[in-house]
Amino acid sequence: MVEASSVEIRKVNKYYGQFHALKDIDLTIPPGKVTCLIGPSGSGKSSLLRCINFLEEYDSGEVLIDGQLIGYETPGGRRMAPRRLRQMRSTIGMVFQQFNLWPHMTAQENVAEGLIRVRGMRKPQAMERAAEALTRVGLADRMGNHPSRLSGGQQQRVAIARAVAMDPRLMLFDEPTSALDPELVGEVLNVMKALAAGGMTMVVVTHEMGFAAHVADQVAFLEAGELVGVDVPSRILREPEDPRIQSFLRTYRERNVI
Amino acid sequence: MFSLSSFLDAFWPLTMAARYTLLVSGLGIALGLVIGAFVCVLALSKSRVWRTVAAVWVSYLRGVPMLVQLLVVFFLLPVIGIDVPAIVGAVVTTAIVASAYISEIWRGAIMALPKGQTEAAIAIGMRPRDSWTRIILPQAVALSIPQLINELILLVKASSLVSVVGVMEITRASQAQAGVTFRPLEAYLAAACLYLAINLCLAALGRWLEHRMAV
Amino acid sequence: MDLSIFTEYGPRLLAGFRLTIICWLLGTVFGAALGLLIAVAQRYGGRSVRWALQTYIELIRGTPFLVQLFLLYYGGPMIGLRLDPLPAGLLGLTIYGSPYFAEIFRSAFRAVPPGLIEAGRAIGMTELAIVRRILLPVGLVSALPALINFSIILTKETVILSIITVPEIMYQTQYMATMTFTFLEGYFTLALFFWAFVEVISRLGRRLERRITRHLIERT
Numbered sequence: 082m083v084e085a086s087s088v089e090i091r092k093v094n095k096y097y098g099q100f101h102a103l104k105d106i107d108l109t110i111p112p113g114k115v116t117c118l119i120g121p122s123g124s125g126k127s128s129l130l131r132c133i134n135f136l137e138e139y140d141s142g143e144v145l146i147d148g149q150l151i152g153y154e155t156p157g158g159r160r161m162a163p164r165r166l167r168q169m170r171s172t173i174g175m176v177f178q179q180f181n182l183w184p185h186m187t188a189q190e191n192v193a194e195g196l197i198r199v200r201g202m203r204k205p206q207a208m209e210r211a212a213e214a215l216t217r218v219g220l221a222d223r224m225g226n227h228p229s230r231l232s233g234g235q236q237q238r239v240a241i242a243r244a245v246a247m248d249p250r251l252m253l254f255d256e257p258t259s260a261l262d263p264e265l266v267g268e269v270l271n272v273m274k275a276l277a278a279g280g281m282t283m284v285v286v287t288h289e290m291g292f293a294a295h296v297a298d299q300v301a302f303l304e305a306g307e308l309v310g311v312d313v314p315s316r317i318l319r320e321p322e323d324p325r326i327q328s329f330l331r332t333y334r335e336r337n338v339i
Numbered sequence: 340m341f342s343l344s345s346f347l348d349a350f351w352p353l354t355m356a357a358r359y360t361l362l363v364s365g366l367g368i369a370l371g372l373v374i375g376a377f378v379c380v381l382a383l384s385k386s387r388v389w390r391t392v393a394a395v396w397v398s399y400l401r402g403v404p405m406l407v408q409l410l411v412v413f414f415l416l417p418v419i420g421i422d423v424p425a426i427v428g429a430v431v432t433t434a435i436v437a438s439a440y441i442s443e444i445w446r447g448a449i450m451a452l453p454k455g456q457t458e459a460a461i462a463i464g465m466r467p468r469d470s471w472t473r474i475i476l477p478q479a480v481a482l483s484i485p486q487l488i489n490e491l492i493l494l495v496k497a498s499s500l501v502s503v504v505g506v507m508e509i510t511r512a513s514q515a516q517a518g519v520t521f522r523p524l525e526a527y528l529a530a531a532c533l534y535l536a537i538n539l540c541l542a543a544l545g546r547w548l549e550h551r552m553a554v
Numbered sequence: 555m556d557l558s559i560f561t562e563y564g565p566r567l568l569a570g571f572r573l574t575i576i577c578w579l580l581g582t583v584f585g586a587a588l589g590l591l592i593a594v595a596q597r598y599g600g601r602s603v604r605w606a607l608q609t610y611i612e613l614i615r616g617t618p619f620l621v622q623l624f625l626l627y628y629g630g631p632m633i634g635l636r637l638d639p640l641p642a643g644l645l646g647l648t649i650y651g652s653p654y655f656a657e658i659f660r661s662a663f664r665a666v667p668p669g670l671i672e673a674g675r676a677i678g679m680t681e682l683a684i685v686r687r688i689l690l691p692v693g694l695v696s697a698l699p700a701l702i703n704f705s706i707i708l709t710k711e712t713v714i715l716s717i718i719t720v721p722e723i724m725y726q727t728q729y730m731a732t733m734t735f736t737f738l739e740g741y742f743t744l745a746l747f748f749w750a751f752v753e754v755i756s757r758l759g760r761r762l763e764r765r766i767t768r769h770l771i772e773r774t
Binding site: 340341398399401402403404405406407408410411414415418492495496497498499500502503509510513514517522523524525527528530531534535538539 | 738
Binding site for chain 1: 453455456458459461462463464465466467469473474477478481
């Protein structure tokens, strides 16, 4: 078991030109727990997730990984040295909505690439490690395939293996099942559940309320760039106090009643 | 009337001359790839000055007819003290013109890659150099192969213009043949057939490469 | 360099430029018309028609414009086709451009949503009416950027007509250069002039494109 990271988000603001995308966000993500970010589209949940590994630059406030500021030397100060930023990012795994597998490499090569280039591993060891990671997500028989030969669910599992093989202490998921056909969602969620059970810190932007209800330790609801509420799923999803959360959940239920 | 024997007779001298057609277009694209890579780097640079330099280069070379550029180079070289055979001027012009189109082909291929490709590399902590050599370039080059082959076909056709400065390639040789035999129809038809044969081969090569590169 | 040569040869150059524009416009119009004909024939013609037209397209696209011109101008008389330089040049431009135009129209027609055609059939329109009222109007608008783009490529090809002695701008520049021994100056000035000319018509083309698409957006 590798140790799990914690994330501390303090007074984070983000602008796209005039548009105020994130407004004074405060959120604590405890180590070894699963935090789901939910809310309507355009609410800023993906932007917030991407601020955690500084793929998106926040304009003010602090994002601390295990107490260490990411992106800037000091709060509001100079940008962090690229080498240090890369070093921090290499311990944060990220899984994208569109998988973002590299199409010119096989599944195994996709997973091994980071181990070779970032961890400086030799190719045979990296490939062996990649094979183990792919076996863990149930793709032992698909290692030699290029992404175009894999289903969406398989591609996303390769992407998870690619992140996990780096031994991250924190995993970020940006709507990992939104691009999948409904029947392929389950296999990806199962891999994520197994990761959660292993004690990984996970931050998951999702529309899968079932996953949020059963797997998350806490759920944060965002709307229009504001953090409206954070609580354990049983409270925030069953008896929310805020009318904005109530109306979001009502719409969600209406849409999912057959 | 059409004379089959003089049509067939024209092929031997024209095939000999085809070496120069291939030399001009082949060297032209090879050098064009190198210069085009530099121009593409400038076009993608963060500095506004370099981007403008690249934009002017591309706009001039794409805006001016190749025949005019050829004559500019042909008359410019002796003025700046470079005394070389006409074929060198022909290759230089071809390469420079090709560089403008090639840099645009590469820029287009790089821009066409989904942003997520580099994001995945950044998120995993890769150095920019690695994400270029391992992720961006292999894909962009594969993506650009059909267009590069197409560019080569265009250059083979454009190389007919260097006949104007006296390079003995297919077109010039067919003019000479027509002058000797007084059979222009047969001579130019033979030239057309030869160009067609070269270009069909290149197109087939392109399809084969595209098929091989497709993952 | 002595600028007075430009005043002396100005009228000639101007006449040459006028002819360049005429060749360009006529070459575009005739070439596009022939291309459109080919594209429609390919869409509605039988297998043999399609095959013959595809062969024509490959033949023209596989050979240099200069060789096509030589065939037409010098080879033509041997089979009874005797043309002056200008008509030969215009015919050459038309033939040279037609396969590219045809491909542009063909892919534009293919981009017309089949539902639009089916809707026409569903209300009982004849095939001809569908072509005139649906396929052409919708296809032409989406073909416009590529048409403008290729038309600009054609401007540059017109200088090749000087080689068969069509007195357009390249020919006149060559004349001036030969008479006054101002080769480099003459050709470089022509290069700059062409650069400016192509930039101007590209901008005009983009504006035209925007206007026509805006019109479309307003109506739908």
